[in-house]
Each structure stands twice: as C-alpha cells, then as structure tokens.
Amino acid sequence: MKKQTGILGGTFNPPHLGHLIIANEVLEALHLDEIRFMPNYVPPHKEIDHRISDEDRICMLQAAIDGQPYFSTELIEIKRKGTSYTFDTMKMLKEREPETEFYFIIGGDMIEYLPKWYKIDELSRMITFVGVRRPGYSVETPYPVRLIEAPEIHLSSTMLRQRAAGGGTLRYLLPEQVIDYIKENRLYET
Incomplete structure (x- = not known):
C-alpha cells in the first residue's frame, strides 16, 4: 500500500495557527500518513522578505510543529534554491519516493490562482490537490x-509580521x- 503524504507549501514567514489547523484538518479528513510543511525558496507568485533568513523560517517551522508526530518539514525547495515551481518539486519528490501518493494542500487564494501555475495541466495529473477555503477567495477552478x-481563520503571515513590527x-x-x-x-523589528 502506498504511503499517503500531504505537502503544505508556503513561505512560513512566520508559520501561524492557520497553517497548523489546515494541516491537521487535512490529515484527519483524508486519513493521511503524514503532512510535510515545505518552505519555498523563492515563490513564483510573490516577493519574499529576505530580512528573515531561510534558517530562521525553518527554525520557526520546526518550533511550530514540535511534538506533533505526523508533521515534519520537507526542505527540498530550500536545498534546491531557485524559483520554487511546484511542478519541478513534485516531479523530484515522486522520483525520490515512487511509492508515495502526494496530496498538495492549497488555500482558497491558491485555488483561484491555479490557472496561472507553471505546467498546471501536467501537475494536476501528477498529484491530488486538496483545497481549504479561505475567507474572501473563491474555490471555483477548472x-x-x-x-x-x-x-x-483569516490569518496571514503579512498581518502577523506587521503586528510584530509594531x-x-x-x-x-x-x-x-x-x-x-x-x-x-528580534525578528520583524523595524
């Protein structure tokens, strides 16, 4: 039987309770074996705040999931460097782990954005997308x-960075x- 793994990608700058709730709900609803949190190196759809190092993002993520046996980090995009296209990453993961069935977890904002994803037609045949509603976004997609x-929960890392800075x-x-x-x-201080 194939291992069933959820992948939750993001900048995780910082990782917040919304990320953890989404991961937990998907884990339970689909009875997955694990959820891996995968920090992007350079997301193709937004700017990344380079004042916070990759090491800091990884440390915060590891602190956030500490003690949860079904959660882990997947650092393939950080190690690979360059633009973090999901198609390239999932192709590499499937080659590395042919016996794993991957579920790629996205929020409503990314569901709406799917038609703009790199090699989306090929990617949608390679993995199963799992969507979670997000306030203010549509879940309509072809x-x-x-x-x-x-x-x-209407939480965003941007709002949390601003709050921390203030x-x-x-x-x-x-x-x-x-x-x-x-x-x-002393992260996010201005």
Missing part, C-alpha cells in the same frame, strides 16, 4: 481540487514556541 471542510501581541495567533523564537531573535 482543475480538480478535493475540498476539505476546515475552520476558516510591538503588538501575537498571542493565540502563533504557537508560543514561535513567538519565543521571534522575540529571542
């Missing part, structure tokens, strides 16, 4: 996406270990 019901509270929005890491390393 591509096959398996929708999972999950609590809709000295606002991050309590109940980020795991405590991530908040501690941000404070100890």
Whole structure:
C-alpha cells in the first residue's frame, strides 16, 4: 500500500495557527500518513522578505510543529534554491519516493490562482490537490481540487509580521514556541 503524504507549501514567514489547523484538518479528513510543511525558496507568485533568513523560517517551522508526530518539514525547495515551481518539486519528490501518493494542500487564494501555475495541466495529473477555503477567495477552478471542510481563520503571515513590527501581541495567533523564537531573535523589528 502506498504511503499517503500531504505537502503544505508556503513561505512560513512566520508559520501561524492557520497553517497548523489546515494541516491537521487535512490529515484527519483524508486519513493521511503524514503532512510535510515545505518552505519555498523563492515563490513564483510573490516577493519574499529576505530580512528573515531561510534558517530562521525553518527554525520557526520546526518550533511550530514540535511534538506533533505526523508533521515534519520537507526542505527540498530550500536545498534546491531557485524559483520554487511546484511542478519541478513534485516531479523530484515522486522520483525520490515512487511509492508515495502526494496530496498538495492549497488555500482558497491558491485555488483561484491555479490557472496561472507553471505546467498546471501536467501537475494536476501528477498529484491530488486538496483545497481549504479561505475567507474572501473563491474555490471555483477548472482543475480538480478535493475540498476539505476546515475552520476558516483569516490569518496571514503579512498581518502577523506587521503586528510584530509594531510591538503588538501575537498571542493565540502563533504557537508560543514561535513567538519565543521571534522575540529571542528580534525578528520583524523595524
């Protein structure tokens, strides 16, 4: 029997409770063996804040998932460098792990954006997309996406970076270990 693995990609700058809730809901709904959080090196659809190092993003992500046995990190895009096209990454993962069935987890914002993805037709035949609604975005797409019901929480890393920069509270929005890491390393200060 093939191993069933969910991949949740993102910048994770910082990783927040919305990411963890999505991962947990998909894990439970589809009875997957694991969820891997995969930080992008350079996402093709947005700018990345280079003031925060890849190492810091990885450390925050590892702190966020610490103690959850079904969650791990997948660093293939960080190690590969360059633009993080999902097609290239998933092709590499499937070659590396031919006995694994991959589910690529996306939020409503990315469901809407699917027609613009690099080699989307080939990618949609290679993996199963799993979509989670996100407030303010449509889930309409010409591509096959398996929708999972999950609590809709309007959280974004951008909002959390701005809040951290302004000295606002991050309590109940980020795991405590991530908040501690941000404070100890003085991340997002202006």
